[in-house]
Amino acid sequence: MALIGCGGIAQAHWAGIQQIAKRVDVTVVVDKNPLALEAMVSETGADGFTEIGEALEMGDFDAVDIMLPHASHEFAALACFAAGKHVLLEKPIAHTLESAERILRASRDVDTTFMIAEQSQYWPDIIAARQLIDDGAIGNLISASGNFYDRVTVDSGASRPWRYDLSAAGGGVTIDGGAHWIRPLRMMMGEISEVIGVAGNHVPMMEGESWSRMLIKFENASAGVLNCQNYAHAAGPADLFRVTGTEGELLITGGREGVLTLFNSSFPKGEIIMSGVAGRKNSYGEEIKNFCEVILDGTDMAASPEFSLGELRTALALYASIKSGRWEKVW
Ligand SMILES: NC(=O)c1ccc[n+]([C@@H]2O[C@H](COP(=O)([O-])OP(=O)(O)OC[C@H]3O[C@@H](n4cnc5c(N)ncnc54)[C@H](O)[C@@H]3O)[C@@H](O)[C@H]2O)c1
Structure with a gap:
């Protein structure tokens, strides 16, 4: 998995991966802020990239966990769908309804898994x-x-x-x-x-x-x-x-x-x-574990992206x- 965005919530997701979602192997981390990136590279041992496009081109991963500011959810999710990745996207789906609907439409055109991270x-x-x-x-x-x-x-x-x-x-x-x-x-x-x-x-x-x-x-x-x-x-x-x-x-x-x-x-x-x-x-950790089990075991998603809207x-x-x-x- 690639962690895209290495700020505040990424710390909680990384802890959850280590403690609960242990089948996840974090191989790539992405952040445009070199300090945040460097900290996550040394924490995870993963390869680091400052650009999402570069990570999609050169990194080795099947799934992404997108943890970016709301207005950046759409471009990141669409790029990851286009690259054939499974996508876990932090809430809210987007900053506007139009953007959220474009993301949902794009997710329906791919065979990979799409889930919104809402831990509650x-x-x-x-x-x-x-x-x-x-x-x-x-x-x-x-x-x-x-x-x-x-x-x-x-x-x-x-x-x-x-x-x-x-x-x-x-x-x-x-x-x-x-x-x-x-x-x-x-x-x-x-x-x-x-x-x-x-x-x-x-x-x-x-x-x-x-x-x-x-x-x-x-x-x-x-x-x-x-x-x-x-x-x-x-x-x-x-x-x-x-x-x-x-x-x-x-x-x-x-x-x-x-x-x-x-x-x-x-x-x-x-x-x-x-x-x-x-x-x-x-x-x-439980939400990431659920995402993982949907992909690997065909388990039901606790809440669909449409529900998460x-x-x-x-x-x-x-x-x-x-x-x-x-x-x-x-x-
Ligand atoms: N579930 C929760 O409890 C919870 C809590 C906080 C935040 N969130 C959600 O997580 C997402 C991120 O929030 P946060 O608090 O972690 O924000 P943050 O500002 O702490 O971290 C975002 C990171 O993304 C990086 N970034 C921004 N644009 C980028 C780009 N184009 N390419 C690469 N890196 C980029 C920033 O440098 C920053 O390190 C939001 O959707 C937010 O709503 C959820």
């Missing part, structure tokens, strides 16, 4: 919560809420990172890290039909929104609320997710690790079902609703 698909607390909902542990679904808090730097003296640039990122906190909260809401509650919301910006060098508040209608008539918040200030603890049913609630707390507690008539004071520990951290569509529907002041359809 593998979070054990969310999978367990979905199972409890299916088992009727909280009755019929009424609502869900989620709080995504992401610590950021607001140092206006630093140069602007690409994710603060609208043309590179396509939006702010909702299209970016918010995706990891939209996916679990879809997994637990079912597909989102419409959203309405507000957003704002309190991070001076960021062009997109640094916070958003979104109301959600799910297709099954239940409702949701999602708060996405970049912050540099002191902040209090928040539930990660709360799912309310006619006969009980599921609560997910515990920082980023996910402690799942069930409240119903059998457990009026709450029963801890799962205490995350390594589960969420391992999810980067849902997080981008939800964020874009929020942005449309901010402009229109109305509910906007997601699909």
